[in-house]
Amino acid sequence: MALKSSIKKPWPTKAVMRQIYEKHLWGGAQYDFYSGMGSHNKSLVDPYIHVLRSFLTSFSQPIRVCDLGCGDFNVGRQLHDLTIQYIGVDIVDELITRNELKYASPNLEFDCLDISEDQLPSADCVILRQVLQHLSNAEIMRIAKKLSAYQYVIVTEHMPNGQFNPNLDIVSGQGIRLKKESGVDLLSSPFNLKVKSDEMLLSIDLADGKGRIVTTLYRMSSPSALGGASFT
Numbered sequence: 001m002a003l004k005s006s007i008k009k010p011w012p013t014k015a016v017m018r019q020i021y022e023k024h025l026w027g028g029a030q031y032d033f034y035s036g037m038g039s040h041n042k043s044l045v046d047p048y049i050h051v052l053r054s055f056l057t058s059f060s061q062p063i064r065v066c067d068l069g070c071g072d073f074n075v076g077r078q079l080h081d082l083t084i085q086y087i088g089v090d091i092v093d094e095l096i097t098r099n100e101l102k103y104a105s106p107n108l109e110f111d112c113l114d115i116s117e118d119q120l121p122s123a124d125c126v127i128l129r130q131v132l133q134h135l136s137n138a139e140i141m142r143i144a145k146k147l148s149a150y151q152y153v154i155v156t157e158h159m160p161n162g163q164f165n166p167n168l169d170i171v172s173g174q175g176i177r178l179k180k181e182s183g184v185d186l187l188s189s190p191f192n193l194k195v196k197s198d199e200m201l202l203s204i205d206l207a208d209g210k211g212r213i214v215t216t217l218y219r220m221s222s223p224s225a226l227g228g229a230s231f232t
Contacts, residue, residue: 013139013172014091014114021092025174033095035071038130038158044204044213048129048156049078051201051215055154056082064121066150068115068143071130073099076127077162080108089113089119116142122198130213132184133157133176137169137191140184144191153218154201160185167191178211186218195220 011019020026028034037043056063062084069078070088070097080086088110090096096112099219103110111121116139120126126147132140132155143163147153158176168177177183186193195218202215 016173018092020174033072039071040076047202052079062125063153065125066121067127073103077103120146127154129156136172144193151220156215157184158211161213
């Protein structure tokens with residue numbers, strides 16, 4: 001008699017993310033949609049907004065930004081005014097419909113896409129804010145292969161304190177690699193993202209040794225094509 005496999009079969013990521021929002025697994029029961037404290041805690045959001053607005057104003061002309069995993073848009077709503085076009089992407093249909101109604105603006109577009117499977121919108125810069133940390137290595141690999149199409153990639157991830165073994169695999173969902181004392185590092189195996197340069201823009205230590213929130217800018221190609229970015 002065959003034994004049942006003990007290996008956990010993952011749900012489709014779309015179903016997982018829909019359930020997270022429906023059941024408010026990231027908190028915020030008083031909200032219709034809530035993307036967690038990482039998108040609402042002012043001690044995390046305000047420094048990030050400051051750094052990103054400095055980056056976006058460093059160009060001679062406004063650039064086009066694609067926000068992959070835009071969530072409830074509490075962060076993106078504070079950035080899009082500095083862009084020629086801002087494209088918010090998420091996998092949950094109802095969330096995208098809500099964002100379209102709540103944040104309608106001439107330079108704003110919202111698309112419902114699975115960023116690991118679907119073709120991504122064209123842009124100068126991609127933002128991935130605390131998105132990859134929830135995804136399996138297989139999904140991250142598919143996303144990473146698409147990033148060379150952009151000139152700038154800005155990634156924010158929840159990292160352990162001190163030295164750690166990066167990119168330990170997880171099942172896509174509510175949790176992150178921190179429980180394994182790991183975090184996502186796109187420059188390390190198995191992703192080995194090829195970049196011209198990388199620069200840490202921001203690192204915020206969390207209380208009680210709960211890790212740090214790190215934002216990194218990857219330059220994928222020469223910024224001169226965008227009119228000469230002076231951001232350093």
